[in-house]
Amino acid sequence: MTVSLDRPPLALTGDGALKTPYRPRIVGVGTATSAAVYSQQEVLDAFAITDPKIRSVFANSAIDRRHLTLPEPDADGVRAPEPQGDLLDKHKAMAIEMGAEALRACLKRAGAELSDLRHLCCVSSTGFLTPGLSALMIRELGIDRHCSRSDIVGMGCNAGLNALNVVAGWSAAHPGELAVVLCTEACSAAYAMDGSMRTAVVNSLFGDGAGAIALMSGPGDEASGTTEGPTVLKFASCIIPEAIGAMRYDWDRELDRFSFYLDPQIPYVVGAHAEIVIDRLLGDTGLRRSDIGHWLVHSGGKKVIDAVVVNLGLTRHDLRHTVGVLRDYGNVSSGSFLFSYERLLDEQVTRPGDYGVLMTMGPGSTLETALVQW
Structure with missing residues:
Protein backbone atom coordinates (compact mmCIF):
# COMPACT_ATOMS: atom_id res chain seq x y z
CA MET A 1 0.00 0.00 0.00
CA THR A 2 1.30 3.46 -0.91
CA VAL A 3 0.09 6.38 1.20
CA SER A 4 -0.16 9.83 -0.31
CA LEU A 5 2.50 12.30 0.72
CA ASP A 6 -0.03 14.60 2.40
CA ARG A 7 -1.35 11.90 4.73
CA PRO A 8 -0.51 12.83 8.33
CA PRO A 9 1.47 10.40 10.46
CA LEU A 10 -0.44 8.02 12.69
CA ALA A 11 -1.62 9.53 15.97
CA LEU A 12 -0.77 6.56 18.15
CA THR A 13 -1.73 6.49 21.81
CA GLY A 14 -1.96 2.77 22.60
CA ASP A 15 0.50 0.45 24.32
CA GLY A 16 3.86 0.40 22.59
CA ALA A 17 3.50 3.81 20.94
CA LEU A 18 6.37 6.21 21.50
CA LYS A 19 4.82 8.93 23.67
CA THR A 20 7.00 11.83 22.60
CA PRO A 21 6.79 14.87 20.31
CA TYR A 22 9.78 13.47 18.43
CA ARG A 23 9.71 10.16 16.60
CA PRO A 24 13.07 8.51 15.92
CA ARG A 25 14.02 7.88 12.32
CA ILE A 26 16.35 5.17 11.06
CA VAL A 27 19.16 7.02 9.30
CA GLY A 28 21.70 4.29 8.57
CA VAL A 29 22.44 0.57 8.50
CA GLY A 30 25.57 -1.51 8.03
CA THR A 31 26.52 -5.18 8.19
CA ALA A 32 29.67 -7.28 8.41
CA THR A 33 30.70 -10.94 8.62
CA SER A 34 33.74 -13.01 9.45
CA ALA A 35 36.07 -13.78 6.54
CA ALA A 36 35.74 -17.51 5.84
CA VAL A 37 32.70 -18.88 4.00
CA TYR A 38 31.58 -22.51 4.11
CA SER A 39 28.89 -24.35 2.23
CA GLN A 40 26.84 -26.85 4.22
CA GLN A 41 28.72 -29.68 2.52
CA GLU A 42 32.06 -28.16 3.49
CA VAL A 43 31.00 -27.99 7.15
CA LEU A 44 30.01 -31.67 7.06
CA ASP A 45 33.33 -32.54 5.46
CA ALA A 46 35.31 -30.41 7.93
CA PHE A 47 33.99 -32.39 10.87
CA ALA A 48 33.77 -35.74 9.05
CA ILE A 49 30.06 -36.08 9.75
CA THR A 50 28.72 -39.24 8.12
CA ASP A 51 25.47 -39.90 10.02
CA PRO A 52 22.74 -39.72 7.32
CA LYS A 53 20.18 -38.20 9.70
CA ILE A 54 22.52 -35.37 10.63
CA ARG A 55 23.56 -34.82 7.01
CA SER A 56 19.89 -34.51 6.06
CA VAL A 57 19.44 -31.73 8.63
CA PHE A 58 22.20 -29.74 6.90
CA ALA A 59 20.91 -30.56 3.42
CA ASN A 60 17.33 -29.45 4.17
CA SER A 61 18.17 -26.21 5.96
CA ALA A 62 17.57 -23.87 2.96
CA ILE A 63 21.08 -22.51 3.64
CA ASP A 64 23.68 -22.45 0.86
CA ARG A 65 26.59 -20.93 2.75
CA ARG A 66 27.56 -19.30 6.04
CA HIS A 67 30.44 -17.28 7.44
CA LEU A 68 32.16 -19.32 10.14
CA THR A 69 35.46 -19.31 12.01
CA LEU A 70 36.18 -22.99 12.62
CA PRO A 71 39.07 -24.46 14.61
CA GLU A 72 42.14 -25.23 12.54
CA PRO A 73 42.73 -28.91 11.73
CA ASP A 74 45.61 -30.69 13.44
CA ALA A 75 48.33 -32.72 11.69
CA ASP A 76 45.84 -35.52 11.09
CA GLY A 77 43.24 -33.18 9.65
CA VAL A 78 41.01 -33.36 12.75
CA ARG A 79 39.31 -30.22 14.02
CA ALA A 80 39.21 -30.68 17.78
CA PRO A 81 36.50 -29.01 19.91
CA GLU A 82 37.70 -25.77 21.45
CA PRO A 83 37.62 -25.35 25.26
CA GLN A 84 35.25 -22.74 26.68
CA GLY A 85 38.08 -20.32 27.49
CA ASP A 86 39.25 -20.29 23.87
CA LEU A 87 35.69 -19.76 22.68
CA LEU A 88 35.29 -16.74 24.95
CA ASP A 89 38.51 -15.30 23.52
CA LYS A 90 37.18 -15.97 20.01
CA HIS A 91 33.92 -14.21 20.81
CA LYS A 92 35.70 -11.12 22.12
CA ALA A 93 38.02 -10.80 19.12
CA MET A 94 35.34 -11.50 16.51
CA ALA A 95 32.69 -9.34 18.14
CA ILE A 96 35.02 -6.34 18.13
CA GLU A 97 36.28 -6.94 14.58
CA MET A 98 32.87 -7.52 12.97
CA GLY A 99 31.24 -4.88 15.14
CA ALA A 100 33.74 -2.20 14.14
CA GLU A 101 33.20 -2.96 10.44
CA ALA A 102 29.40 -2.91 10.74
CA LEU A 103 29.45 0.31 12.79
CA ARG A 104 31.66 2.11 10.30
CA ALA A 105 29.46 0.98 7.39
CA CYS A 106 26.36 2.16 9.23
CA LEU A 107 27.80 5.59 9.98
CA LYS A 108 28.98 5.98 6.39
CA ARG A 109 25.46 5.28 5.11
CA ALA A 110 24.10 7.78 7.64
CA GLY A 111 26.56 10.42 6.48
CA ALA A 112 28.03 10.56 9.98
CA GLU A 113 31.38 10.13 11.72
CA LEU A 114 32.42 8.31 14.87
CA SER A 115 32.69 11.72 16.52
CA ASP A 116 28.94 12.24 15.95
CA LEU A 117 27.98 9.20 18.04
CA ARG A 118 26.23 10.01 21.31
CA HIS A 119 24.84 6.62 22.39
CA LEU A 120 26.07 3.11 21.58
CA CYS A 121 24.03 0.05 22.49
CA CYS A 122 25.76 -3.30 21.92
CA VAL A 123 23.88 -6.59 21.64
CA SER A 124 25.35 -10.09 21.82
CA SER A 125 24.35 -13.55 23.00
CA THR A 126 27.31 -15.62 21.83
CA GLY A 127 29.67 -14.75 24.68
CA PHE A 128 29.88 -12.83 27.93
CA LEU A 129 32.14 -9.84 28.57
CA THR A 130 32.76 -7.60 31.56
CA PRO A 131 33.38 -4.78 30.87
CA GLY A 132 30.75 -4.94 28.17
CA LEU A 133 31.26 -4.84 24.43
CA SER A 134 30.23 -1.18 24.30
CA ALA A 135 33.20 -0.18 26.48
CA LEU A 136 35.56 -2.30 24.38
CA MET A 137 34.24 -0.74 21.15
CA ILE A 138 34.66 2.79 22.53
CA ARG A 139 38.29 2.02 23.41
CA GLU A 140 39.01 0.16 20.16
CA LEU A 141 37.62 2.85 17.87
CA GLY A 142 38.54 5.91 19.87
CA ILE A 143 34.93 6.97 20.34
CA ASP A 144 34.39 9.97 22.64
CA ARG A 145 34.68 8.80 26.24
CA HIS A 146 31.52 10.77 27.08
CA CYS A 147 29.40 8.71 24.66
CA SER A 148 26.66 7.04 26.69
CA ARG A 149 26.33 3.29 26.27
CA SER A 150 24.31 0.22 27.09
CA ASP A 151 24.72 -3.53 26.63
CA ILE A 152 22.01 -6.12 26.03
CA VAL A 153 23.40 -9.58 26.73
CA GLY A 154 21.85 -13.03 26.58
CA MET A 155 18.43 -12.21 25.14
CA GLY A 156 19.10 -14.18 21.95
CA CYS A 157 17.87 -13.71 18.41
CA ASN A 158 15.05 -11.33 19.35
CA ALA A 159 17.44 -8.92 21.11
CA GLY A 160 18.00 -6.58 18.16
CA LEU A 161 14.44 -5.26 18.43
CA ASN A 162 14.59 -5.18 22.22
CA ALA A 163 17.59 -2.89 21.83
CA LEU A 164 15.94 -0.81 19.11
CA ASN A 165 12.97 -0.24 21.44
CA VAL A 166 15.23 0.98 24.26
CA VAL A 167 17.38 3.16 22.01
CA ALA A 168 14.33 4.63 20.25
CA GLY A 169 13.30 5.93 23.66
CA TRP A 170 16.78 7.36 24.22
CA SER A 171 16.70 8.98 20.78
CA ALA A 172 13.30 10.57 21.38
CA ALA A 173 14.60 12.03 24.65
CA HIS A 174 17.74 13.40 22.95
CA PRO A 175 16.59 15.06 19.71
CA GLY A 176 19.28 15.79 17.19
CA GLU A 177 21.75 13.30 18.71
CA LEU A 178 22.92 10.15 16.95
CA ALA A 179 22.43 6.70 18.51
CA VAL A 180 23.44 3.29 17.17
CA VAL A 181 22.34 -0.24 18.00
CA LEU A 182 25.12 -2.71 17.21
CA CYS A 183 24.31 -6.44 17.10
CA THR A 184 27.44 -8.58 16.82
CA GLU A 185 27.16 -12.35 17.06
CA ALA A 186 30.19 -14.64 16.83
CA CYS A 187 28.17 -17.82 16.47
CA SER A 188 31.39 -19.76 15.78
CA ALA A 189 32.25 -19.10 19.43
CA ALA A 190 29.06 -20.81 20.62
CA TYR A 191 29.32 -24.20 18.94
CA ALA A 192 29.47 -27.63 20.54
CA MET A 193 30.89 -30.38 18.35
CA ASP A 194 29.52 -33.85 19.07
CA GLY A 195 27.44 -36.45 17.28
CA SER A 196 24.05 -35.61 18.81
CA MET A 197 20.99 -34.44 16.92
CA ARG A 198 20.67 -31.57 19.42
CA THR A 199 23.91 -29.99 18.30
CA ALA A 200 23.36 -30.95 14.66
CA VAL A 201 20.29 -28.70 14.45
CA VAL A 202 22.23 -25.77 15.90
CA ASN A 203 25.40 -26.41 13.90
CA SER A 204 23.46 -26.52 10.64
CA LEU A 205 21.88 -23.12 11.22
CA PHE A 206 23.98 -20.33 12.70
CA GLY A 207 26.62 -18.10 11.11
CA ASP A 208 28.84 -15.18 12.14
CA GLY A 209 27.57 -11.66 11.52
CA ALA A 210 27.13 -8.14 12.81
CA GLY A 211 24.59 -5.46 11.99
CA ALA A 212 24.32 -1.83 13.06
CA ILE A 213 21.38 0.57 12.79
CA ALA A 214 21.47 4.32 13.48
CA LEU A 215 18.64 6.45 14.88
CA MET A 216 18.05 10.18 15.21
CA SER A 217 14.97 12.16 16.16
CA GLY A 218 13.85 15.75 15.98
CA PRO A 219 15.03 18.60 13.79
CA GLY A 220 18.54 17.19 13.49
CA ASP A 221 17.51 14.12 11.52
CA GLU A 222 17.12 16.09 8.29
CA ALA A 223 20.83 16.87 8.51
CA SER A 224 21.84 13.25 8.86
CA GLY A 225 22.73 13.00 5.19
CA THR A 226 20.08 10.44 4.21
CA THR A 227 16.34 10.36 3.60
CA GLU A 228 16.03 6.64 2.86
Whole structure:
Protein backbone atom coordinates (compact mmCIF):
# COMPACT_ATOMS: atom_id res chain seq x y z
CA MET A 1 0.00 0.00 0.00
CA THR A 2 1.30 3.46 -0.91
CA VAL A 3 0.09 6.38 1.20
CA SER A 4 -0.16 9.83 -0.31
CA LEU A 5 2.50 12.30 0.72
CA ASP A 6 -0.03 14.60 2.40
CA ARG A 7 -1.35 11.90 4.73
CA PRO A 8 -0.51 12.83 8.33
CA PRO A 9 1.47 10.40 10.46
CA LEU A 10 -0.44 8.02 12.69
CA ALA A 11 -1.62 9.53 15.97
CA LEU A 12 -0.77 6.56 18.15
CA THR A 13 -1.73 6.49 21.81
CA GLY A 14 -1.96 2.77 22.60
CA ASP A 15 0.50 0.45 24.32
CA GLY A 16 3.86 0.40 22.59
CA ALA A 17 3.50 3.81 20.94
CA LEU A 18 6.37 6.21 21.50
CA LYS A 19 4.82 8.93 23.67
CA THR A 20 7.00 11.83 22.60
CA PRO A 21 6.79 14.87 20.31
CA TYR A 22 9.78 13.47 18.43
CA ARG A 23 9.71 10.16 16.60
CA PRO A 24 13.07 8.51 15.92
CA ARG A 25 14.02 7.88 12.32
CA ILE A 26 16.35 5.17 11.06
CA VAL A 27 19.16 7.02 9.30
CA GLY A 28 21.70 4.29 8.57
CA VAL A 29 22.44 0.57 8.50
CA GLY A 30 25.57 -1.51 8.03
CA THR A 31 26.52 -5.18 8.19
CA ALA A 32 29.67 -7.28 8.41
CA THR A 33 30.70 -10.94 8.62
CA SER A 34 33.74 -13.01 9.45
CA ALA A 35 36.07 -13.78 6.54
CA ALA A 36 35.74 -17.51 5.84
CA VAL A 37 32.70 -18.88 4.00
CA TYR A 38 31.58 -22.51 4.11
CA SER A 39 28.89 -24.35 2.23
CA GLN A 40 26.84 -26.85 4.22
CA GLN A 41 28.72 -29.68 2.52
CA GLU A 42 32.06 -28.16 3.49
CA VAL A 43 31.00 -27.99 7.15
CA LEU A 44 30.01 -31.67 7.06
CA ASP A 45 33.33 -32.54 5.46
CA ALA A 46 35.31 -30.41 7.93
CA PHE A 47 33.99 -32.39 10.87
CA ALA A 48 33.77 -35.74 9.05
CA ILE A 49 30.06 -36.08 9.75
CA THR A 50 28.72 -39.24 8.12
CA ASP A 51 25.47 -39.90 10.02
CA PRO A 52 22.74 -39.72 7.32
CA LYS A 53 20.18 -38.20 9.70
CA ILE A 54 22.52 -35.37 10.63
CA ARG A 55 23.56 -34.82 7.01
CA SER A 56 19.89 -34.51 6.06
CA VAL A 57 19.44 -31.73 8.63
CA PHE A 58 22.20 -29.74 6.90
CA ALA A 59 20.91 -30.56 3.42
CA ASN A 60 17.33 -29.45 4.17
CA SER A 61 18.17 -26.21 5.96
CA ALA A 62 17.57 -23.87 2.96
CA ILE A 63 21.08 -22.51 3.64
CA ASP A 64 23.68 -22.45 0.86
CA ARG A 65 26.59 -20.93 2.75
CA ARG A 66 27.56 -19.30 6.04
CA HIS A 67 30.44 -17.28 7.44
CA LEU A 68 32.16 -19.32 10.14
CA THR A 69 35.46 -19.31 12.01
CA LEU A 70 36.18 -22.99 12.62
CA PRO A 71 39.07 -24.46 14.61
CA GLU A 72 42.14 -25.23 12.54
CA PRO A 73 42.73 -28.91 11.73
CA ASP A 74 45.61 -30.69 13.44
CA ALA A 75 48.33 -32.72 11.69
CA ASP A 76 45.84 -35.52 11.09
CA GLY A 77 43.24 -33.18 9.65
CA VAL A 78 41.01 -33.36 12.75
CA ARG A 79 39.31 -30.22 14.02
CA ALA A 80 39.21 -30.68 17.78
CA PRO A 81 36.50 -29.01 19.91
CA GLU A 82 37.70 -25.77 21.45
CA PRO A 83 37.62 -25.35 25.26
CA GLN A 84 35.25 -22.74 26.68
CA GLY A 85 38.08 -20.32 27.49
CA ASP A 86 39.25 -20.29 23.87
CA LEU A 87 35.69 -19.76 22.68
CA LEU A 88 35.29 -16.74 24.95
CA ASP A 89 38.51 -15.30 23.52
CA LYS A 90 37.18 -15.97 20.01
CA HIS A 91 33.92 -14.21 20.81
CA LYS A 92 35.70 -11.12 22.12
CA ALA A 93 38.02 -10.80 19.12
CA MET A 94 35.34 -11.50 16.51
CA ALA A 95 32.69 -9.34 18.14
CA ILE A 96 35.02 -6.34 18.13
CA GLU A 97 36.28 -6.94 14.58
CA MET A 98 32.87 -7.52 12.97
CA GLY A 99 31.24 -4.88 15.14
CA ALA A 100 33.74 -2.20 14.14
CA GLU A 101 33.20 -2.96 10.44
CA ALA A 102 29.40 -2.91 10.74
CA LEU A 103 29.45 0.31 12.79
CA ARG A 104 31.66 2.11 10.30
CA ALA A 105 29.46 0.98 7.39
CA CYS A 106 26.36 2.16 9.23
CA LEU A 107 27.80 5.59 9.98
CA LYS A 108 28.98 5.98 6.39
CA ARG A 109 25.46 5.28 5.11
CA ALA A 110 24.10 7.78 7.64
CA GLY A 111 26.56 10.42 6.48
CA ALA A 112 28.03 10.56 9.98
CA GLU A 113 31.38 10.13 11.72
CA LEU A 114 32.42 8.31 14.87
CA SER A 115 32.69 11.72 16.52
CA ASP A 116 28.94 12.24 15.95
CA LEU A 117 27.98 9.20 18.04
CA ARG A 118 26.23 10.01 21.31
CA HIS A 119 24.84 6.62 22.39
CA LEU A 120 26.07 3.11 21.58
CA CYS A 121 24.03 0.05 22.49
CA CYS A 122 25.76 -3.30 21.92
CA VAL A 123 23.88 -6.59 21.64
CA SER A 124 25.35 -10.09 21.82
CA SER A 125 24.35 -13.55 23.00
CA THR A 126 27.31 -15.62 21.83
CA GLY A 127 29.67 -14.75 24.68
CA PHE A 128 29.88 -12.83 27.93
CA LEU A 129 32.14 -9.84 28.57
CA THR A 130 32.76 -7.60 31.56
CA PRO A 131 33.38 -4.78 30.87
CA GLY A 132 30.75 -4.94 28.17
CA LEU A 133 31.26 -4.84 24.43
CA SER A 134 30.23 -1.18 24.30
CA ALA A 135 33.20 -0.18 26.48
CA LEU A 136 35.56 -2.30 24.38
CA MET A 137 34.24 -0.74 21.15
CA ILE A 138 34.66 2.79 22.53
CA ARG A 139 38.29 2.02 23.41
CA GLU A 140 39.01 0.16 20.16
CA LEU A 141 37.62 2.85 17.87
CA GLY A 142 38.54 5.91 19.87
CA ILE A 143 34.93 6.97 20.34
CA ASP A 144 34.39 9.97 22.64
CA ARG A 145 34.68 8.80 26.24
CA HIS A 146 31.52 10.77 27.08
CA CYS A 147 29.40 8.71 24.66
CA SER A 148 26.66 7.04 26.69
CA ARG A 149 26.33 3.29 26.27
CA SER A 150 24.31 0.22 27.09
CA ASP A 151 24.72 -3.53 26.63
CA ILE A 152 22.01 -6.12 26.03
CA VAL A 153 23.40 -9.58 26.73
CA GLY A 154 21.85 -13.03 26.58
CA MET A 155 18.43 -12.21 25.14
CA GLY A 156 19.10 -14.18 21.95
CA CYS A 157 17.87 -13.71 18.41
CA ASN A 158 15.05 -11.33 19.35
CA ALA A 159 17.44 -8.92 21.11
CA GLY A 160 18.00 -6.58 18.16
CA LEU A 161 14.44 -5.26 18.43
CA ASN A 162 14.59 -5.18 22.22
CA ALA A 163 17.59 -2.89 21.83
CA LEU A 164 15.94 -0.81 19.11
CA ASN A 165 12.97 -0.24 21.44
CA VAL A 166 15.23 0.98 24.26
CA VAL A 167 17.38 3.16 22.01
CA ALA A 168 14.33 4.63 20.25
CA GLY A 169 13.30 5.93 23.66
CA TRP A 170 16.78 7.36 24.22
CA SER A 171 16.70 8.98 20.78
CA ALA A 172 13.30 10.57 21.38
CA ALA A 173 14.60 12.03 24.65
CA HIS A 174 17.74 13.40 22.95
CA PRO A 175 16.59 15.06 19.71
CA GLY A 176 19.28 15.79 17.19
CA GLU A 177 21.75 13.30 18.71
CA LEU A 178 22.92 10.15 16.95
CA ALA A 179 22.43 6.70 18.51
CA VAL A 180 23.44 3.29 17.17
CA VAL A 181 22.34 -0.24 18.00
CA LEU A 182 25.12 -2.71 17.21
CA CYS A 183 24.31 -6.44 17.10
CA THR A 184 27.44 -8.58 16.82
CA GLU A 185 27.16 -12.35 17.06
CA ALA A 186 30.19 -14.64 16.83
CA CYS A 187 28.17 -17.82 16.47
CA SER A 188 31.39 -19.76 15.78
CA ALA A 189 32.25 -19.10 19.43
CA ALA A 190 29.06 -20.81 20.62
CA TYR A 191 29.32 -24.20 18.94
CA ALA A 192 29.47 -27.63 20.54
CA MET A 193 30.89 -30.38 18.35
CA ASP A 194 29.52 -33.85 19.07
CA GLY A 195 27.44 -36.45 17.28
CA SER A 196 24.05 -35.61 18.81
CA MET A 197 20.99 -34.44 16.92
CA ARG A 198 20.67 -31.57 19.42
CA THR A 199 23.91 -29.99 18.30
CA ALA A 200 23.36 -30.95 14.66
CA VAL A 201 20.29 -28.70 14.45
CA VAL A 202 22.23 -25.77 15.90
CA ASN A 203 25.40 -26.41 13.90
CA SER A 204 23.46 -26.52 10.64
CA LEU A 205 21.88 -23.12 11.22
CA PHE A 206 23.98 -20.33 12.70
CA GLY A 207 26.62 -18.10 11.11
CA ASP A 208 28.84 -15.18 12.14
CA GLY A 209 27.57 -11.66 11.52
CA ALA A 210 27.13 -8.14 12.81
CA GLY A 211 24.59 -5.46 11.99
CA ALA A 212 24.32 -1.83 13.06
CA ILE A 213 21.38 0.57 12.79
CA ALA A 214 21.47 4.32 13.48
CA LEU A 215 18.64 6.45 14.88
CA MET A 216 18.05 10.18 15.21
CA SER A 217 14.97 12.16 16.16
CA GLY A 218 13.85 15.75 15.98
CA PRO A 219 15.03 18.60 13.79
CA GLY A 220 18.54 17.19 13.49
CA ASP A 221 17.51 14.12 11.52
CA GLU A 222 17.12 16.09 8.29
CA ALA A 223 20.83 16.87 8.51
CA SER A 224 21.84 13.25 8.86
CA GLY A 225 22.73 13.00 5.19
CA THR A 226 20.08 10.44 4.21
CA THR A 227 16.34 10.36 3.60
CA GLU A 228 16.03 6.64 2.86
CA GLY A 229 15.11 5.47 6.35
CA PRO A 230 11.68 5.19 7.96
CA THR A 231 10.27 6.68 11.15
CA VAL A 232 9.79 4.28 14.07
CA LEU A 233 6.15 4.46 15.19
CA LYS A 234 5.63 1.77 17.84
CA PHE A 235 6.61 -1.61 19.25
CA ALA A 236 4.76 -4.70 20.44
CA SER A 237 6.03 -7.79 22.28
CA CYS A 238 4.72 -11.23 23.12
CA ILE A 239 6.43 -13.70 25.46
CA ILE A 240 5.34 -17.34 25.66
CA PRO A 241 6.23 -18.35 29.24
CA GLU A 242 5.18 -21.96 28.79
CA ALA A 243 7.91 -22.28 26.14
CA ILE A 244 10.63 -20.66 28.22
CA GLY A 245 12.94 -23.67 27.83
CA ALA A 246 12.36 -24.22 24.12
CA MET A 247 15.31 -22.03 23.07
CA ARG A 248 18.21 -21.74 25.46
CA TYR A 249 21.97 -21.39 25.77
CA ASP A 250 23.09 -23.13 28.93
CA TRP A 251 25.85 -25.20 30.48
CA ASP A 252 26.34 -28.71 29.11
CA ARG A 253 27.97 -30.74 31.89
CA GLU A 254 28.91 -33.58 29.55
CA LEU A 255 30.77 -31.27 27.17
CA ASP A 256 31.98 -28.95 29.97
CA ARG A 257 30.92 -25.86 28.07
CA PHE A 258 27.90 -23.79 27.03
CA SER A 259 25.71 -25.02 24.18
CA PHE A 260 22.51 -24.06 22.39
CA TYR A 261 19.30 -26.03 22.52
CA LEU A 262 16.41 -25.60 20.08
CA ASP A 263 13.19 -27.55 20.61
CA PRO A 264 12.01 -29.13 17.33
CA GLN A 265 8.52 -27.70 17.94
CA ILE A 266 9.64 -24.09 18.33
CA PRO A 267 8.86 -23.03 14.72
CA TYR A 268 5.23 -23.99 15.23
CA VAL A 269 5.04 -22.34 18.66
CA VAL A 270 6.43 -19.11 17.24
CA GLY A 271 4.20 -19.28 14.19
CA ALA A 272 1.08 -19.79 16.29
CA HIS A 273 1.82 -16.57 18.21
CA ALA A 274 2.86 -14.42 15.24
CA GLU A 275 -0.72 -13.37 14.52
CA ILE A 276 -1.28 -12.39 18.17
CA VAL A 277 1.64 -9.96 18.32
CA ILE A 278 0.98 -8.46 14.87
CA ASP A 279 -2.66 -7.84 15.76
CA ARG A 280 -1.45 -6.04 18.89
CA LEU A 281 1.07 -4.01 16.90
CA LEU A 282 -1.55 -2.84 14.40
CA GLY A 283 -4.51 -2.82 16.79
CA ASP A 284 -4.80 0.94 17.44
CA THR A 285 -3.48 2.15 14.09
CA GLY A 286 -6.38 1.49 11.74
CA LEU A 287 -4.01 -0.53 9.58
CA ARG A 288 -4.59 -4.03 8.26
CA ARG A 289 -1.90 -6.55 7.44
CA SER A 290 -2.57 -5.91 3.77
CA ASP A 291 -1.53 -2.27 4.32
CA ILE A 292 2.01 -3.35 5.24
CA GLY A 293 4.24 -3.03 2.22
CA HIS A 294 7.48 -4.36 3.69
CA TRP A 295 8.03 -7.31 6.04
CA LEU A 296 11.48 -7.76 7.60
CA VAL A 297 11.46 -10.94 9.66
CA HIS A 298 14.28 -12.67 11.52
CA SER A 299 15.91 -15.45 9.46
CA GLY A 300 15.36 -18.00 12.21
CA GLY A 301 15.29 -21.06 9.97
CA LYS A 302 13.27 -22.57 7.13
CA LYS A 303 10.50 -23.93 9.35
CA VAL A 304 10.23 -20.68 11.28
CA ILE A 305 9.86 -18.68 8.07
CA ASP A 306 7.29 -21.13 6.71
CA ALA A 307 5.29 -20.92 9.94
CA VAL A 308 5.24 -17.11 9.84
CA VAL A 309 4.17 -17.11 6.18
CA VAL A 310 1.27 -19.48 6.89
CA ASN A 311 0.06 -17.85 10.10
CA LEU A 312 0.21 -14.27 8.82
CA GLY A 313 -1.06 -15.05 5.32
CA LEU A 314 2.08 -13.67 3.66
CA THR A 315 3.75 -14.63 0.40
CA ARG A 316 7.27 -15.80 -0.26
CA HIS A 317 7.82 -12.48 -2.01
CA ASP A 318 6.89 -10.65 1.20
CA LEU A 319 9.72 -12.48 2.97
CA ARG A 320 12.16 -12.58 0.05
CA HIS A 321 14.87 -10.77 2.02
CA THR A 322 14.41 -13.01 5.06
CA VAL A 323 14.72 -16.09 2.83
CA GLY A 324 17.72 -14.64 0.98
CA VAL A 325 19.59 -13.79 4.16
CA LEU A 326 19.02 -17.30 5.52
CA ARG A 327 20.32 -18.76 2.24
CA ASP A 328 23.44 -16.59 2.09
CA TYR A 329 24.37 -16.18 5.78
CA GLY A 330 22.35 -18.65 7.84
CA ASN A 331 20.87 -17.41 11.10
CA VAL A 332 23.13 -14.59 12.37
CA SER A 333 21.07 -14.26 15.54
CA SER A 334 20.16 -10.76 16.77
CA GLY A 335 21.42 -8.96 13.66
CA SER A 336 19.57 -11.05 11.05
CA PHE A 337 16.75 -8.56 10.48
CA LEU A 338 19.29 -5.81 9.81
CA PHE A 339 20.75 -7.83 6.92
CA SER A 340 17.21 -8.00 5.50
CA TYR A 341 16.62 -4.29 6.08
CA GLU A 342 19.85 -3.44 4.25
CA ARG A 343 18.76 -5.55 1.28
CA LEU A 344 15.40 -3.79 1.18
CA LEU A 345 17.07 -0.38 1.06
CA ASP A 346 19.43 -1.55 -1.67
CA GLU A 347 16.39 -2.54 -3.76
CA GLN A 348 15.24 1.11 -3.70
CA VAL A 349 11.56 0.11 -3.81
CA THR A 350 10.30 1.92 -0.72
CA ARG A 351 8.15 5.02 -1.27
CA PRO A 352 7.10 7.82 1.07
CA GLY A 353 4.12 6.70 3.12
CA ASP A 354 4.93 2.97 2.94
CA TYR A 355 4.54 0.99 6.15
CA GLY A 356 6.88 -1.77 7.27
CA VAL A 357 6.95 -4.34 10.04
CA LEU A 358 10.12 -5.63 11.70
CA MET A 359 9.82 -8.94 13.54
CA THR A 360 12.30 -11.00 15.54
CA MET A 361 11.88 -14.07 17.71
CA GLY A 362 14.05 -15.87 20.23
CA PRO A 363 14.43 -17.32 23.73
CA GLY A 364 11.68 -16.68 26.23
CA SER A 365 10.09 -17.72 23.92
CA THR A 366 9.61 -14.19 22.62
CA LEU A 367 8.38 -12.30 19.58
CA GLU A 368 9.31 -8.65 19.14
CA THR A 369 7.85 -6.34 16.51
CA ALA A 370 8.12 -2.73 15.36
CA LEU A 371 6.00 -0.64 13.02
CA VAL A 372 7.81 1.86 10.78
CA GLN A 373 6.78 4.32 8.07
CA TRP A 374 8.76 5.85 5.23
